[in-house]
Structures are given as structure tokens and as C-alpha cells.
Amino acid sequence: MFFLIFKRFVLGLITLFIVSLITFIGVEILPGDACTSYLEREAFGEALAACIKRLGLDVPAHERYLSWAFNVIQGDFGYSLSGQMQINEVLGPRIKNSLVLASAAIIIGIPLALILGIITALWRDKMPDIIISTVAIFSMTIPEFISATLLILIVAIWLEWLPGIVIVPTDVTFFELLPNIILPVIAIAMIMTAHMARMVRSSVIQVMASDYIQMAILKGVPYWKMVFKHVLPNALLPAINVVALTIAWLLGGVVVTEVVFNYPGLGRLVIESISNRDLPVVQALGIILASIYVSINFIADLLTLMLNPRLKTLQTRK
Amino acid sequence: MENSKDIFNEKPKSSFAKAFDVISTMASKPSGFIGLAILVFHIILAITSPWFAPYDYKAINPSLMLNAPSSEFWFGTDSLGRDVFTRTILGGRTALTITFFGSIIALLWGGLLGIFCGLVGGRIDDIVMRIVDAFLSIPWILAMLLIVSLLGTTTEVLIPALGFFYGKGIVRVARAATHDVIAKDFIVSAKARGHSNLSIIWNEILPNVRDAILVEGAMRWSWMLLGFSSLSFLGFGVSPPTPDWGLMISNARGLMSFAWWAVIAPIVGLSSLIIGINLTADAFAKALGIDRSTKAPV
Numbered sequence: 343m344f345f346l347i348f349k350r351f352v353l354g355l356i357t358l359f360i361v362s363l364i365t366f367i368g369v370e371i372l373p374g375d376a377c378t379s380y381l382e383r384e385a386f387g388e389a390l391a392a393c394i395k396r397l398g399l400d401v402p403a404h405e406r407y408l409s410w411a412f413n414v415i416q417g418d419f420g421y422s423l424s425g426q427m428q429i430n431e432v433l434g435p436r437i438k439n440s441l442v443l444a445s446a447a448i449i450i451g452i453p454l455a456l457i458l459g460i461i462t463a464l465w466r467d468k469m470p471d472i473i474i475s476t477v478a479i480f481s482m483t484i485p486e487f488i489s490a491t492l493l494i495l496i497v498a499i500w501l502e503w504l505p506g507i508v509i510v511p512t513d514v515t516f517f518e519l520l521p522n523i524i525l526p527v528i529a530i531a532m533i534m535t536a537h538m539a540r541m542v543r544s545s546v547i548q549v550m551a552s553d554y555i556q557m558a559i560l561k562g563v564p565y566w567k568m569v570f571k572h573v574l575p576n577a578l579l580p581a582i583n584v585v586a587l588t589i590a591w592l593l594g595g596v597v598v599t600e601v602v603f604n605y606p607g608l609g610r611l612v613i614e615s616i617s618n619r620d621l622p623v624v625q626a627l628g629i630i631l632a633s634i635y636v637s638i639n640f641i642a643d644l645l646t647l648m649l650n651p652r653l654k655t656l657q658t659r660k
Numbered sequence: 661m662e663n664s665k666d667i668f669n670e671k672p673k674s675s676f677a678k679a680f681d682v683i684s685t686m687a688s689k690p691s692g693f694i695g696l697a698i699l700v701f702h703i704i705l706a707i708t709s710p711w712f713a714p715y716d717y718k719a720i721n722p723s724l725m726l727n728a729p730s731s732e733f734w735f736g737t738d739s740l741g742r743d744v745f746t747r748t749i750l751g752g753r754t755a756l757t758i759t760f761f762g763s764i765i766a767l768l769w770g771g772l773l774g775i776f777c778g779l780v781g782g783r784i785d786d787i788v789m790r791i792v793d794a795f796l797s798i799p800w801i802l803a804m805l806l807i808v809s810l811l812g813t814t815t816e817v818l819i820p821a822l823g824f825f826y827g828k829g830i831v832r833v834a835r836a837a838t839h840d841v842i843a844k845d846f847i848v849s850a851k852a853r854g855h856s857n858l859s860i861i862w863n864e865i866l867p868n869v870r871d872a873i874l875v876e877g878a879m880r881w882s883w884m885l886l887g888f889s890s891l892s893f894l895g896f897g898v899s900p901p902t903p904d905w906g907l908m909i910s911n912a913r914g915l916m917s918f919a920w921w922a923v924i925a926p927i928v929g930l931s932s933l934i935i936g937i938n939l940t941a942d943a944f945a946k947a948l949g950i951d952r953s954t955k956a957p958v
Contacts, residue, residue, distance in 0.1 A: 353790075360794035368806065483938045484931045485886045487893045487906075491913055491923060499917045594801040598890050602913075613894060616805045628802055635797040 350643045354636045358629070362414070365628040366407050369621050410625075419626040422615075429626050432611070437630075440607035443523060444596060447530040448589065455535045455585075456578075459542025464569065466547060474539070482536035486595040490529040490602040497525060526603045530596060537588045541581050549577040579650055586642030590635040685947040686940070692947070695939025702933045706753045715743040717750050718901040729921050736921035738912055747903040748925040752933055754898050755905065758818050759884040765823025766830055766884070767877040774834025775861055775869060778842060789835070795828045800887060808896045818897070822888060826880045833876045837869035871948040878941035882934055889930055905930040 413420060419429035458478070462471040481489065497503050504521055549555060550573060558568050597609035604610070608627065615623035686692040720740045727737040735744035777785040795803075803825060811817045841847060842865075850860050891897040892906030900907060905926040912922035 353793075356790060357794045357797055360791060361797055364794055364798065368803070479938065480935065483882065483886075483934050485889055485893075485934065487890060487909065488927050488931055491909060491916070492927065495916050495920060495923065590797075593799045594887075594890075597799070597801050598894065601894060612802055612805065616802075616809050616896075619809065624802070624806055628798055631799045631802060632794075632797040635799070 346647060347644060350640060354640050357636055358633060361632040362411055362629055363407075365625050366403075366410070369625060370403055414626075414629060419629075420622050422620050422623045429623055432623065433608075433626065433630070436606065436608045436611045439605065440596065440600070440609065443526055443530065443600070443605065443607060446523060446527045447534060450527065451531040451535045451538065452585070454531070455538035456542055458535065458539040460546060460569075460574070462539065462543045463546035463550065466543075471543075475543075478536040478539055481532040482540070484533075486529055486533060486598045487602050489532055490526070490599050493525050493529055494602070523605075526599055526605055529599050529602075530592065533595060534588065534592055538581075538585050541584050541588075542577070545581045546573060546577040549573050552576075575649075579646060582646050582649075583639075583642045586638045590638050593631055593634065682944070682947045686943040689943060689946075691939050692943025695936050695941075695943055698932055698936025699940050702752055702756070702936060705749060706756050709749040709753070713746045713750055715746045717742065717746050717903045728919075735925045736919065738908075738922040739915055739919070744908075744922050744925050747908060748905075748929050750903040751905040751908060751926055751929055754902060755885060755888055755892070755930075756933075758815060759822065759881060759888050761819050762822035762826065762884050762888075763877055763881040765820060766827035766880055767873060768827075769823070770827030770830025771834045771869075771873040771877075772861075774831040774836075774873075775838045775865055776857075777831070778835040778838025779857060779861060779865065785835075788831075792828050792831050795825075800825050801890065804887065804891060805894070805896055808891065813897060813899055818888070818891075822884050826884045826887070830873065830876050830880065834869060834873050837872040838865055841865060841868045872950055875941065875945040875948060875950050878937070878944050882937035882941060885934055885937065 410420070417430070419433070421427065422429050422432055458474055462474050465471050498505060504524055555568065555572055558572050563572070596607070597612050599605070600607045600609035601613055608631070611623070612627055614620075615627065683696070687696055720742060721737075722740075729736040735748060738744055738747070773788065777788050804821060807821045808817065811821075847860065847864055850864050855863075888897060889904075889906035892904050893910045895907075895910065897906055898904045900911075908926040909923055909930070912919065912926070916923045
């Protein structure tokens with residue numbers, strides 16, 4: 343089992359290494375370097391030369407990649423172009439803000455998705471299933487910026503229950519922040535819950551149709567005991583990986599949601615840095631978001647391995 | 661009796677008849693019927709709307725700013741005095757065209773590369789899949805925004821860029837589907853007959869994985885539409901004054917406390933189209949006997 347975990351870990355590191363190459367080469371081959379795209383029309387003469395000097399763009403690309411990668415491993419992303427600040431200082435509060443948003447959405451979303459998924463599977467094709475599944479299709483397919491806009495229009499503007507635009511002063515307690523983040527959290531959790539509930543539903547339905555459950559029914563195991571002891575452990579295990587992929591996929595949606603609510607997280611930093619053509623920050627964001635994706639998947643692999651007794655004894659399979 | 665049907669002399673169905681069968685199976689369920697109806701409605705609307713649009717979509721008229729819906733302007737006017745109804749019925753044309761061609765590109769390169777990797781296996785397969793994994797772990801929005809901001813928001817940039825970024829997930833699906841058929845006898849015998857890889861892909865594998873790839877492509881279409889609209893919403897999609905739902909929502913959003921009609925109309929247009937494509941893709945998968953609901957949207 344340790345070998346398996348180690349193998350997954352190494353694969354994750356290789357993926358991150360390729361990501362760093364892709365972001366570096368991508369920025370390199372797209373027209374314009376960091377200096378010309380940032381300075382735009384003022385990109386000539388002394389200003390350009392100074393900028394090139396400061397970023398070290400005069401050394402060959404492979405040397406720049408090596409020194410950049412070396413610094414990144416040590417946790418140093420260099421300087422941003424626009425703010426003249428260290429990228430780490432820019433990133434710190436943004437990561438914290440986004441974490442608050444994402445973890446709130448996950449804490450609400452996962453249990454809710456489990457409950458809804460199980461309900462829809464057990465009452466398959468009956469009223470509860472039809473209603474919940476229809477709502478799920480709507481909240482899953484409608485883009486985040488539409489559900490977020492509608493939430494603002496209905497809850498903040500028409501009903502005036504909550505503020506529509508998030509204003510986050512630097513030092514606030516959690517309870518002061520709470521009314522500000524309710525709407526963005528709902529917007530993110532809605533789409534995530536719908537996706538996961540659908541997966542849980544079909545996973546439970548699959549297990550319910552299997553031979554050992556039929557056997558349990560024939561043996562007369564009480565219904566709820568069967569559901570909790572026999573169905574759920576087997577149904578939820580394969581769902582873990584899919585849930586992880588869904589959460590990772592929603593990173594893109596978080597970006598859009600943060601823009602709609604003007605929430606100062608990583609997502610808005612993506613837009614800001616791209617609008618400002620601040621390529622060093624874009625590169626840093628690429629690596630950070632990719633590491634989040636890789637670690638979520640790694641954690642999901644770990645969970646699956648730890649919860650699945652069959653995999654504990656296997657050494658090499660898959 | 662059913663079983664006594666003479667299966668050897670039965671004529672194979674033409675591909676047209678097969679397509680008709682699939683569509684009628686899709687339409688036999690309410691969700692599939694609704695999805696198909698919405699999709700067909702949107703396609704017809706996108707094709708015909710320039711002929712019956714009541715006003716000029718880019719005519720700015722300061723005296724008509726933010727008029728509420730009336731018999732003259734059915735959906736009201738926006739902050740520049742443009743007719744919202746005209747812009748709404750025209751608003752899906754760009755998105756539909758770009759994402760349609762984008763999905764075809766995604767299907768082609770993703771499907772073919774996936775089949776190829778599944779067939780040859782070994783080191784090439786390992787390397788390609790690592791690269792695909794790496795691309796999957798970069799959020800699409802960051803990569804798309806970077807490309808679009810550096811290369812511009814023209815159609816020639818958007819279609820291949822979207823096609824590329826939404827095709828990488830198809831590589832995995834096509835590869836998995838190929839693995840399912842690769843061990844079957846007819847592939848082994850084709851190899852034994854000395855067919856080339858290309859001929860095996862075209863004649864033996866493609867007909868067997870086609871359904872899975874097509875379903876994936878239909879699903880990608882709706883995600884790509886979602887992605888494209890998000891780009892427009894963020895101001896990185898089509899450029900004004902082209903009417904586009906994502907752009908219209910983002911423009912009208914700031915004033916929605918007193919002009920909700922300008923934001924509701926494009927919201928209804930975009931949501932209904934995405935829901936329509938999704939329901940259609942789901943029904944399409946069910947009609948072909950493919951279960952997608954346990955898959956993550958990567």
C-alpha cells in the first residue's frame with residue numbers, strides 16, 4: 343500500500359513538473375514577453391531595458407526556467423510587475439479568502455449532496471427523485487455567473503436580505519464576514535452539490551442492483567440496516583475520486599463567482615493579473631491552482647486506498 | 661417467436677435509418693423531448709433571427725435609455741437605448757457557431773489521439789497521458805484567458821483554443837473506450853492479417869468507440885458553451901457591439917436594480933440553450949446505452 347501511495351505521489355509531482363514546463367513555455371511562445379506586454383506602448387528605450395534587466399529576460403530561456411523553478415520549489419515566486427510587490431505577499435491574503443469560500447462551500451455541499459443523492463436513489467423515479475433531480479439539472483447546467491447574478495438580483499436587490507457586493511476589510515472576525523460570503527457560497531455550493539448528488543445517486547443505484555444486495559434482501563436484512571451497512575460503504579467509495587475531480591473542475595467556476603461578487607480571492611487575482619498582463623503572477627497562479635488540483639486528487643486516492651480493505655493487500659495493481 | 665427471426669438475411673439498416681431510430685428513442689422520454697425541442701428552437705432562431713429582428717442591434721439611442729418593456733420594445737431597452745429583444749434573439753448566434761465548430765475540433769483531435777494512445781500503448785501512451793493530465797490540472801479559465809488576452813478575441817483564436825482545451829478530456833474517454841475493444845477477437849485477427857494501425861483504427865476501432873466519443877462531444881458542447889459565455893461575461897469573449905448573451909448579462913448587471921429586464925432576457929436565452937443541449941446530450945447517451953452520470957466533468 344505504501345508503494346501505491348508513493349507511486350501516486352510521484353505521478354503527482356511529475357504532473358506538476360510538466361505543468362510548470364507548460365506554463366513557462368506557454369508564456370514564452372505566446373507573442374510578446376512580460377515586459378512588452380506589461381509596458382504596452384511605452385515598451386521602448388530605457389523603460390524596456392530596465393524592465394528586461396529587472397526580470398532577467400536577457401538570459402536564455404532554459405536558464406531562466408531553471409532559476410525560476412528552483413525559486414518556486416523554495417516557495418519564492420519572485421516579484422509582480424504591477425504592484426512591485428513580492429508575489430508571495432500578494433498571494434497570501436487571496437489564498438486565505440478563497441479558502442474560506444471554498445471550504446464553506448465544501449462543508450455545506452458534500453453532506454447535502456450525500457443526503458440528496460441517497461434520497462433520490464432510494465426513491466428512484468418517484469416524486470422526491472423527480473423533483474430533486476430536476477432542480478439538480480437546473481442548478482448544474484446554469485452557468486455560475488447567471489446563478490450568482492440571479493441570487494444578487496433576488497436576495498440582495500429585491501428582498502434586500504443580504505449585501506450583494508462583498509466588501510472585505512483586511513481584519514474582520516468570521517461573524518462579520520459571514521453575511522458577505524453567504525451568497526457566493528450558495529452560488530458555488532449549488533452547482534457542486536448538484537453534480538455530486540447525481541453521481542451518488544447513480545452509484546447507489548448500481549450497488550442496489552448488485553447480487554449481494556439482492557442476497558441481503560432475500561435473507562431478510564432490515565431495509566435501513568441494509569442501506570447503511572451494505573449499500574453505502576460500497577457506493578460511496580468509487581464516488582470519492584469523482585467528487586475530487588468535480589471539486590477541482592469547479593476551480594474555474596470559483597473564478598467567475600468571485601468576479602461577480604467582487605470577492606478578493608485567488609479567482610479575481612486571475613482576472614486582475616491577466617488584465618494587467620502581469621505574467622509572473624499568471625505563472626505563479628498556474629502552478630498554485632494546478633497544485634491544488636493535484637493535491638485534491640492525491641487526497642482522494644489516499645482516502646480510497648485507506649477505506650478500501652481490498653486494496654490494502656494489493657501491492658502493484660493499478 | 662422473436663428468436664426465429666432470420667438474422668442472416670436481415671438487411672443492415674442504413675445510417676440514416678439508424679439516426680432516425682436514435683432520435684425517436686431520445687424524443688420518447690419527456691426530458692429528451694424537451695431538450696430536443698429547445699435545441700431545435702434555438703438553432704432555428706439563430707439561423708432565422710436576422711430576418712425578423714425588429715430593430716438594429718447596434719443602433720444607440722440616448723432618448724430611449726432603460727425603457728421598461730412595452731408594446732413597442734417587448735423586452736425593454738438597455739443602458740444605451742438598444743432594443744433588448746433584438747439583441748436577445750441575435751445573442752446566441754456567435755456562441756452557437758463558435759462552440760459548434762470548437763466541439764468538432766475537440767472531437768477530432770481528442771478522439772483520434774485517444775484511440776491512437778489506446779491502440780499503441782506502451783511508452784508513447786504513458787508520455788501522452790502524463791501531458792494530458794498536466795493540461796487537465798491547469799484550470800481551463802486561466803489558460804483560456806491567457807491565450808485570449810495575448811492573441812486577441814477573434815473567431816480564429818477562440819475556435820481552435822476552445823477546441824484544444826475541451827478536447828483533452830475526450831482523449832481519456834476515447835482511450836478508455838479503445839481499451840475496451842482492443843482485446844476483442846476482431847482486432848487481434850485484423851492485426852494477424854497484417855493490417856496497418858491506420859486501417860485498424862478506421863475500420864475496426866472507430867465504429868466501436870464512435871458512440872462513446874459522440875456522446876462525450878455532445879456533452880463537451882454544452883460545457884464549451886458555458887465556458888465561452890463565461891469568457892464573454894468576463895469581457896474576454898466576443899467584442900462589443902456584437903450581441904452576445906454573456907456580454908449582455910455582464911453589461912446590464914450593474915444597472916439591474918432598476919432595469920432587471922435587460923439582464924433577465926439574456927439569462928433566459930443562455931440558460932435555456934445550455935439546459936436544452938444538456939438534456940439532449942443526456943437523452944443521446946441513454947439512447948445509445950451509455951451511462952455518463954458517474955463521470956466527473958473534466
